[in-house]
Amino acid sequence: MEIKLRYGDSALGYIWTIGKPMALFSILYVVFGRMVGGVAPPHYALYLVIGLMLWTFFASGVGLTMTSLVANGTLLRKLPFPRIVIPLAASMTSFVTFGLSLIAIAVFVAVNGLVPRLNWLLLIPLILELYLFVLGLGLVLGVMYVRLRDVVQVWDLVVQLLFFLSPIIYSFKMVPPRARQIMLLNPFTQVMQDVRGIIDYPNHDVIAAPAAFSPLRILPLVIWAFTLALGILMFKHEEPMLPERV
């Protein structure tokens, strides 16, 4: 596995992996920081940087995983090996990149004078949840992409829509409660809001503790599990045919 990671790493420059979301952060912070002015969530810089870093991991992770099978078609056609290695390596590459961006988040945490608490350990299962969601969605779309090359175009569009339909740059409280419930169906939004809530508790309390057993807590997990299971099943089904279809 470590070798596959290395292979992925050399294709990306380390600097860009943090540089790009940080550049986006600067622009958004300057523009939206003023626009949302009064209604901006407290610690807006931290709020924004957490959102953007998680978003970058989600969007690029799904994108990379989705295209990995077709991109490695030559390999699939020439060597026998467990095919799952390819989407796993692609998603892990994004994950490692995300790990680096945690440094940026740590800086903002420190600047805001936040001290780590014990419940920050909850971040680990949350990040794992997001990783498995990226993998599951990447597998679903990746198997579709092998058969239908338009999937990438559609996904690009969906990503742009989702960016604005998720409370990444704006406060979740600006959204009407009804729409909030729909937005929270997306496991990505659930993870992002939980991460913000845990790191900066009283300021960004979301749905973390109080609503522990409400449908809002369960539904994203149901969708998450469904996506992951569907991805694995679709991949298992397609696996023997991959070398002749990619």
Next chain:
Amino acid sequence: MSRTRKTPTVATWRSSMPSTNSRPRSSPNAIEVRNLSKEFRIPHELRNTVREHFLHPFERTSYEANTVVRDVNLSIRRGECFGLVGRNGSGKTTLLKLIAKIYRADEGTVQVNGMLSPFIELGVGFNPELSARDNIHLSGALLGLSRHELDERFDEIVAFAELERFIDQRIKNYSSGMQVRLAYSVAIRAPFDILLLDEVLAVGDAKFQQKCIETFGEFRAAGKTLILVSHDPDVIRENCERAVLLENGAVVSIGPANDIVDLYFRREGLG
């Protein structure tokens, strides 16, 4: 292990290999192919985008079944060098891919007794954007070498391919001959009992061809099984005991390599 040698012998790197003798001794054959068939469905109009499906929603894609491997039966003995002969498109590479379990058979079975190292379609699937060094690590890992074994054999791989000067260059800047040299060098250092070689001598220079042929001899001496695809009649004659002639995916004849090559040339009107 001697690192200074230009051409490491089988014995030097085999000694560091995990024993592969745990396989069942009951079957004397390295490969058993029974009633094997494979067809590719070729759509008459390739519809790969939504637009095309949208433009002709009711028109069902008609397929043409192209049988590439047709009811093939083969037994390849352990320690044998076996040749695959036939025209372009006669199913040689597809048969190799079925044996390597890259393709799934439509009908029939393939039984492989022992570890297999494939060298198919002039390579082991290098990524052109990566350096030779990274590619060796990637392919080596996928061929079943542990990181430790890879580190140990890395110098040998590079030395055999004679690419020390270019090891940090990207594969896309390699000539096709250099790529094949490197790919072969990686493939033969993976642990194997059976080696599938698809046109390994086609693009290498004279010296590399000579080195390859020498390694064939070493593998034979070590009891390895070789399956060789080549369009060079002399390569088949001189290295293989038996061979098969394929035509349109079907077996025409199996027999001594010399006879099969003669038959092939006669049927092509060249003999």
